[in-house]
Amino acid sequence: MRVLAFLDGTLADPEAAHIRVDDLGLLRGDGVFETILVADKKPRELRPHLDRLARSAAMLELPAPDLAAFETAARAVIDNWAGGREIALKLVYTRGIDGDPAGTPTAFAIGMEIDEKVRRARAEGVAAVTLERGFGPEVAERAPWLLLGAKTVSYAVNMAALREAGRRGAQDVIFTAADGSVLEGPTSTVVLARERTLYTPPSTVGILPGTTQAALFRGAEKAGWTVKVEPFSAADLATADGVFLASSVRLVTRVHTLDGTALPDSAELHRELVAAYEGEY
């Protein structure tokens, strides 16, 4: 099932058309979004997601989104949800109609079911491949027009990378920079575990700050882990105690195979980290 709400809290039929063909979100991928996990009617990390939506919008010089109204829309979706116990809740905010002198953004919240592929990834882990993202890790700060670190709806490359993974017999991707350092997944944050320390790359390398990764680090620290935000290279992945992809709907997904080679068994580590993460809710 799907539930659609607009920013005034009104519901609408998600199977009806609500968007004009000349919406710049559609014609130009000119908009931003967030995907939030809702479990048992409770949205997780709602404030960090809303803050990131506002940050992405600012990077695209969109009008500042009305976060209270987005919260109203999110609440309307949640209150009217009659599906499973979890919802993948998307908030979308585009530049609106091409040529509109008022520049009124298009904005909505839509709740979707968690699909079977996601449940399988959570339970069984994934095979991932490393794919280069083309950039050096230093370009993000020098070239803000590349929008690295903004969560835009211009995700064609992210989707193409996932198809490339499929062609290589894998389900997910770890992007690497031109110098071999690890960036992020197309829809996730990379977390590496080594000797009771968790590592994730800093957002300054041109990646999205992860909301789920932040929650995981919070929980893991309480459970006695050391957490570090610092660059590491693709070569470090193969020798880690565990490699994980953190994302709102897939939570903390274990990477069991990298570029066709099995990684050390991290199933026990995975249980421990999921428990640390779930302890936050």
Add this chain to the structure above:
Amino acid sequence: MRVLAFLDGTLADPEAAHIRVDDLGLLRGDGVFETILVADKKPRELRPHLDRLARSAAMLELPAPDLAAFETAARAVIDNWAGGREIALKLVYTRGIDGDPAGTPTAFAIGMEIDEKVRRARAEGVAAVTLERGFGPEVAERAPWLLLGAKTVSYAVNMAALREAGRRGAQDVIFTAADGSVLEGPTSTVVLARERTLYTPPSTVGILPGTTQAALFRGAEKAGWTVKVEPFSAADLATADGVFLASSVRLVTRVHTLDGTALPDSAELHRELVAAYEGEY
């Protein structure tokens, strides 16, 4: 005015909603497009545009577009146009509804007026800035998942680059690769003139093959120019006889100022190249 047609040739109200919020073109920028100039009811370079749409779709592993149907839609827009003598005709083709098992793409053609900014650019030329695109020129062939050379609707970076130009007091952008070589504009192909030879970078550096640039080269060759498709660097721009941006709606636009410095006067050269291009129609 705007005229909207679908692929069966039916017209629809462009100010009404026709797209669902869960269209992957909107949620993921997962689709491709073309913009074609129609002058006096005649679409220019229609076949190259359709071929490029098919090529972009193939790069995104979309179902092969029905080009005859796109032509029908284009014809419906043109036949029902009651605006100015020129139309900016967009063909759009997305992956369709998220989760649709049939995977039916969303497809339409929309005709739009040429705006005042375009007319001014054609007549007066533009100030442009060079902005780095982050990639090396060799990455495109090695990393097809980056979709360099596909005309996707994931254009948020292209739009952000144009806003950056505006902040720097310019109207357009010339993207450069990590090694300083010239790539393309956000919505145009770069053409450099030097000693009766026209140069444009090869698409292998990770850029879109230009339909207007190809028409210009065809016309210029007939007028006695030598044309070369080969890499050149940003440093070559400053010392050229003329720098031009070729695009379907802006035609052959003269760059009069680059990174704040006036380029040699190329107004006469511009008239000559526009005549060579227009001679093709």
